[in-house]
Amino acid sequence: MLDRSNSRRLTRSLVLVNDSPRSSSDTALSSTESGDCVIEAENLTKVYGGGTRALDNVSLRVPPGTIGLLGPNGAGKSTFIKCLLNLEPPTSGRARVLGRDIRTSNRESREKVGYSPEQDSHIPGMAGCEYVTYCGQLSGLSFKQARQRAHEILDLVGMGQERYRKIDTYSTGMKQRAKLAQALVHDPEIVFLDEPTNGLDPAGREYFLRLIGSLHRQLGISVVISSHLLNDIERICDRVIIIANGRVLEHDSLENLKNRHRRIVEVAPSGEAERFAAALLEAGYVFERRSNGRLRIESPEDSVEWLLELMRKHRLPPGEIVANPNALHELFLRALATDHGNRA
Amino acid sequence: METALDLSRCREPLRGVVYRRWVIASTGLRQLFRGRFFVILLIVAWTTSLVMAAGGFVFSQTVVTGGWLEEGAKSLGVRAEALASAIGALVLLYPDICVRGLFMWMFWVQSYVGLGLSLIALTVLVPRLVARDRAGNALIIYLSRPLTSLDYLLGKLGTVAGLLVLLWTGPLLLGWLLSMLFAPNSDFFVYSLEPLLRALMFNGICLVVLATVALGVSALTRSSRTTIVLWMFLWIFMWGLGNGHRAPDWLRHSSLMLNISEVRASTLRLDAVFVDAAEKLPLIDQRVVENLRRSGEETSAKNLPGAVQALAGFVVLSSVVFLRKLRPE
Numbered sequence: 001m002l003d004r005s006n007s008r009r010l011t012r013s014l015v016l017v018n019d020s021p022r023s024s025s026d027t028a029l030s031s032t033e034s035g036d037c038v039i040e041a042e043n044l045t046k047v048y049g050g051g052t053r054a055l056d057n058v059s060l061r062v063p064p065g066t067i068g069l070l071g072p073n074g075a076g077k078s079t080f081i082k083c084l085l086n087l088e089p090p091t092s093g094r095a096r097v098l099g100r101d102i103r104t105s106n107r108e109s110r111e112k113v114g115y116s117p118e119q120d121s122h123i124p125g126m127a128g129c130e131y132v133t134y135c136g137q138l139s140g141l142s143f144k145q146a147r148q149r150a151h152e153i154l155d156l157v158g159m160g161q162e163r164y165r166k167i168d169t170y171s172t173g174m175k176q177r178a179k180l181a182q183a184l185v186h187d188p189e190i191v192f193l194d195e196p197t198n199g200l201d202p203a204g205r206e207y208f209l210r211l212i213g214s215l216h217r218q219l220g221i222s223v224v225i226s227s228h229l230l231n232d233i234e235r236i237c238d239r240v241i242i243i244a245n246g247r248v249l250e251h252d253s254l255e256n257l258k259n260r261h262r263r264i265v266e267v268a269p270s271g272e273a274e275r276f277a278a279a280l281l282e283a284g285y286v287f288e289r290r291s292n293g294r295l296r297i298e299s300p301e302d303s304v305e306w307l308l309e310l311m312r313k314h315r316l317p318p319g320e321i322v323a324n325p326n327a328l329h330e331l332f333l334r335a336l337a338t339d340h341g342n343r344a
Numbered sequence: 345m346e347t348a349l350d351l352s353r354c355r356e357p358l359r360g361v362v363y364r365r366w367v368i369a370s371t372g373l374r375q376l377f378r379g380r381f382f383v384i385l386l387i388v389a390w391t392t393s394l395v396m397a398a399g400g401f402v403f404s405q406t407v408v409t410g411g412w413l414e415e416g417a418k419s420l421g422v423r424a425e426a427l428a429s430a431i432g433a434l435v436l437l438y439p440d441i442c443v444r445g446l447f448m449w450m451f452w453v454q455s456y457v458g459l460g461l462s463l464i465a466l467t468v469l470v471p472r473l474v475a476r477d478r479a480g481n482a483l484i485i486y487l488s489r490p491l492t493s494l495d496y497l498l499g500k501l502g503t504v505a506g507l508l509v510l511l512w513t514g515p516l517l518l519g520w521l522l523s524m525l526f527a528p529n530s531d532f533f534v535y536s537l538e539p540l541l542r543a544l545m546f547n548g549i550c551l552v553v554l555a556t557v558a559l560g561v562s563a564l565t566r567s568s569r570t571t572i573v574l575w576m577f578l579w580i581f582m583w584g585l586g587n588g589h590r591a592p593d594w595l596r597h598s599s600l601m602l603n604i605s606e607v608r609a610s611t612l613r614l615d616a617v618f619v620d621a622a623e624k625l626p627l628i629d630q631r632v633v634e635n636l637r638r639s640g641e642e643t644s645a646k647n648l649p650g651a652v653q654a655l656a657g658f659v660v661l662s663s664v665v666f667l668r669k670l671r672p673e
Contacts, residue, residue: 085487085488086487087484087487087488106492107361107490107491107492107495108490110488110489110490111358111490113488115484115488117481117484117485117488119481119484120480120481121480121481121482121484121485122480122481122482122485123476123477123480123482123485124476124477124479124480124482125375125472125476126375134367134371135485135489137364137367137371138364138367138368138485138486138489138491139358139364139489139490140358140359140360140363140364140490141356141358141359142356142359145356168480182485186358186489
């Protein structure tokens with residue numbers, strides 16, 4: 001009988017196509033049992049010299065999936081990732097990655113982990129494919145296997161003949177691709193990506209987002225992605241962690257977070273905006289006019305049935321309706337404001 | 345846009361930490377020997393082993409009974425024949441001095457060639473050890489994998505050790521082995537063992553010192569140019585300062601080269617060979633005896649404890665620098 005990880009390796013293959021809605025049924029098997037956590041942190045604290053608390057008693061349990069790590073500059077996102085990888089030894093607290101304690105199983109805790117750091121990180125003098133092969137070998141792959149995988153992964157990240165050029169000569173976008181390739185070459189079960197779309201052109205960014213979004217859905221590789229770009233996170237992640245001042249402010253699935261968010265509907269009337277506003281006023285709904293002509297309405301329920309009913313009743317012309325626009329953005333700002341208030 | 349990835353090949357279990365350290369060491373060496381310069385150094389180094397072997401061969405074939413010397417002397421007359429027989433007899437009666445002396449001298453010379461080549465090679469290698477990894481933020485790539493800073497250190501030490509083995513230890517062993525292949529009797533094997541072990545000991549000491557200092561210097565700065573300048577300063581400039589006639593002891597011991605020379609003198613003990621030759625060989629000419637004694641004095645170590653302490657200081661200091669700087673930035 002094949003064990004789970006073997007069956008995953010034997011059967012899985014990734015085809016990058018257009019984004020499709022996520023469902024639990026198409027989620028590939030992970031070697032960690034469903035319901036297990038890929039990351040567990042318990043009172044994880046990191047204090048730098050000078051007393052700066054980069055992480056302040058962070059405790060959380062993160063299930064497999066595509067996890068967005070959000071926070072303003074200096075919030076502690078990168079420190080959190082580095083502590084989990086033991087690149088920065090935590091001052092106190094415990095953490096487990098893929099069930100392995102980062103302190104007691106230092107090396108083993110990183111065996112099935114990939115990391116793409118924020119800054120340029122490469123080994124000078126090596127060509128792209130040589131670099132990725134070398135990284136595979138450093139993770140324990142034989143040369144033959146590492147070279148084979150390097151070429152496959154470089155194909156996957158969209159790198160063509162440039163792979164034979166020295167990595168020192170790469171553009172920022174190419175370096176990002178090489179960084180992602182080295183993070184994936186050894187078939188990890190979880191990858192940490194720190195600002196992976198920085199420096200990519202729009203086409204490259206689009207490609208990258210689709211690729212990162214597919215990693216868990218199709219290969220079962222959990223992804224922790226740290227980014228400032230809320231739209232990117234909202235698009236590909238199924239779970240979000242918001243960090244500020246070294247503390248976790250929010251941690252939940254994106255769906256739950258959006259549900260907890262104040263329900264907002266934005267309407268862009270195709271005409272007769274004044275009549276639209278009058279009808280809303282008459283029905284007693286709270287709304288505001290936006291500079292682009294849209295009406296931003298506080299919705300009494302999750303669905304927009306009430307709005308369609310109102311439009312039908314008042315014979316209003318059809319318009320574009322967007323439910324929960326910029327929900328993550330608002331949620332993010334609200335979490336920061338709450339934290340700021342609490343601290344004050 | 346459609347890209348397919350078949351991940352079905354990743355079935356082998358991951359290899360252990362020894363393999364990963366070996367990968368760091370061997371990749372460093374492979375990168376190094378891509379350049380023509382290092383290939384030339386290799387050729388020079390291994391040529392010395394052939395020269396050593398040839399030297400041993402010529403010596404053994406010359407002095408052995410019925411050898412070239414005896415045969416050649418026959419044609420020069422009775423006097424020359426008697427002299428040749430006397431030399432042959434000396435080797436036969438005093439193999440501990442003659443054979444040991446020959447090999448000690450060969451290994452002494454080879455230690456200069458090996459050390460010189462290693463220093464030249466390290467001048468080019470030093471920036472590639474840690475400085476360039478630091479400049480390219482590569483440490484984070486190493487340490488985010490199942491590797492610790494100790495694994496990285498051992499891998500890099502392996503690169504330096506591999507270089508020294510290829511340029512110094514390898515030629516030394518091959519030279520000795522080839523000499524033994526053509527040796528006329530077992531005396532050559534028995535009495536060349538001690539010089540060989542002494543040469544290997546000196547080689548080992550240098551390997552530790554050179555590798556640690558090279559890693560320390562390489563970790564000191566991110567700039568390749570600065571690293572090379574520091575390395576040359578440490579070896580050449582400090583040697584120049586310490587070698588002055590009026591240089592005080594502390595200045596002499598601040599020179600790695602002079603300290604290593606002291607260690608060479610006390611490890612290879614060429615002085616003991618000269619003194620033994622002067623005292624034990626039945627030499628009639630007293631000028632030869634005096635010359636041997638003087639050579640013995642000149643080649644003896646002057647202040648070994650000071651040199652050892654200084655080298656230990658260099659090793660500790662370099663290790664501290666290396667370990668302090670070995671953090672992802």
